Amino acid sequence: MAFTIVIDNDLHFSLLELAAILDLELKSQDHHYKPLFQKLLDENKTAEIVQQLAEVQKYFLRSFSKKSFEPSVNLYIHIVNLVAGEGSAGRATQIELLSGLRAHIDPHSPENADVLSSLEVPVDVILVCLTNIFNSLPVSSAARVDALAAIVAIVVSKNVSGTIGNIAKHTVEWLSSVEGADAAKVSGLVTAIFNQYAAEDEQNAIRFLQGVIASNKIPLDSAALVNFFANLLSSTDIYDISKYENAFDSTSDASFSKLLKLYVTGDNKSYSAAKQEFLSASFASQINFANLDSNFQSLAILNYLASSVSDSNTFSYNTIAQDLGISIDDVELKLITLISQGLIAAKLSQSTGSVVLNSINYSAPSLSTKTELVNWNEIDTLLGSWSENVANLQSIVQTLIVKRGKRVNAPPVIMSFHQQKLEAKEAREKKAQQANNSEASTATTDTAETVASFDGAETEAEAEKVEAA
Secondary structure, eight states, X not given: OOOOOOTTOXXXXXXXXXXXXXXXXXXXXXXXXXXXXXXXXXXXXXXXXXXXXXXXXXXXXXXXXHHHHHHHHHHHHHXXXXXXXXXXXXXXXXXXXXXXXXXXXXXXXXXXXXXXXXXXXXXXXXXXXXXXXXXXXXXXXXXXXXXXXXXXXXXXXXXXXXXXXXXHHHHHHHHHTOOSOOHHHHHHHHHHHHHHHHHHOHHHHHHHHHHHHHHTSSOOOHHHHHHHHHHHHXXXXXXXXXXXXXXXXXXXXXXXXXXXXXXXXXXXXXXXXXXXXXXXXXXXXXXXXXXXXXXXHHHHHHHHHHHOOOSOSEEEHHHHHHHHTOOHHHHHHHHHHXXXXXXXXXXXXXXXXXXXXXXXXXXXXXXXXXXXXXXXXXXXXXXXXXXXXXXXXXXXXXXXXXXXXXOOOOOHHHHHHHHHHHHHHHHHHHHHHHHHHHHHHHHHHHHHHHHHHHHHHHHHHHHHHHHHO
């Protein structure tokens, strides 16, 4: 059975509609709720209405059919917004009723532990209703954390794809607006979002939590930070975590902080020496040490190539293996990793068992903080370009010398410059000529006016002499 909700319906009509739905879904023979709500409305007993609204929440998930569930929940939310009214008291009533509704329709809440395995209402319908509750709660209410946690729990348990990315996109905005929320609960929620996102899209999940840390609007506890860094260390990709060094000590674990600092520098020897310490630490179960070992070896090779003072750009696998204490069988695989992740540009030669290094990305992990390294490849490129330009100039000069006495066209750049210079000169001369013509015209006009004035004066004088005679 489906219902249509008209948002403009007043409280009286909406309550009676909800009462009719309750009587129908609960198969009430005496139509208990419709006369009850009618009586409370007639007597204007708002407190009793609120009490009844709280009591009927338990029926939604347990007794309503999948067709009537969503429209009935939406109707209920509409009624709550109407009955709550304005002011702090109304806001408190709204939060209390919507929080109770969230708990009663959340399949993972303690209230529904006995019906979790026999739910008739589809998960996607429950998600829509929980989302509507979340959006109806005041943006500063701590109850929003619980509502969002309920949504994420369903997404995780049912592995609902394509949803967590949109949640992550707005997490900072939503949670930073909440007031008085439990910090551990917020950190746990962020961790749950990150873990689910990482299972679907590791790189975007890492960008999400990087944004959370960078925003500094949502404080993360030690458990959340350890979880984040453990994911980075366990990845098959190599990430630059040097920008988060200020957060290392916030993990509240000296061994973990030590491991992170070794990863930043790519110190494979120190890591290998202290590995037993890390394996016995409390965080060991969160780390994939096979991937971490591989990443440390890759970083060690990257550091080796970057700090090499050899005049040659060719390095044998055997030399790298001996100098770094890495199995020669692993050297080529680590070089492939460095190339595929854009940390070096090189060519591998299986026939000679060597790598020809063309360039190194000096902003790569473990290199970006080492200011003592000189990017010789970049310097070599710049010097090569400068040398080529000088050679071209020398060729032009030599050509001019050979063709001495002959008319040789200047290079296009020089000819264009002289053409612009000539046009500018002609423009100045034309402007000056116009100015001279204007001055001459003005002078002629002034002279004519002066002569006319003089003639007039003489005529007046002669007239005066005639009158005197």
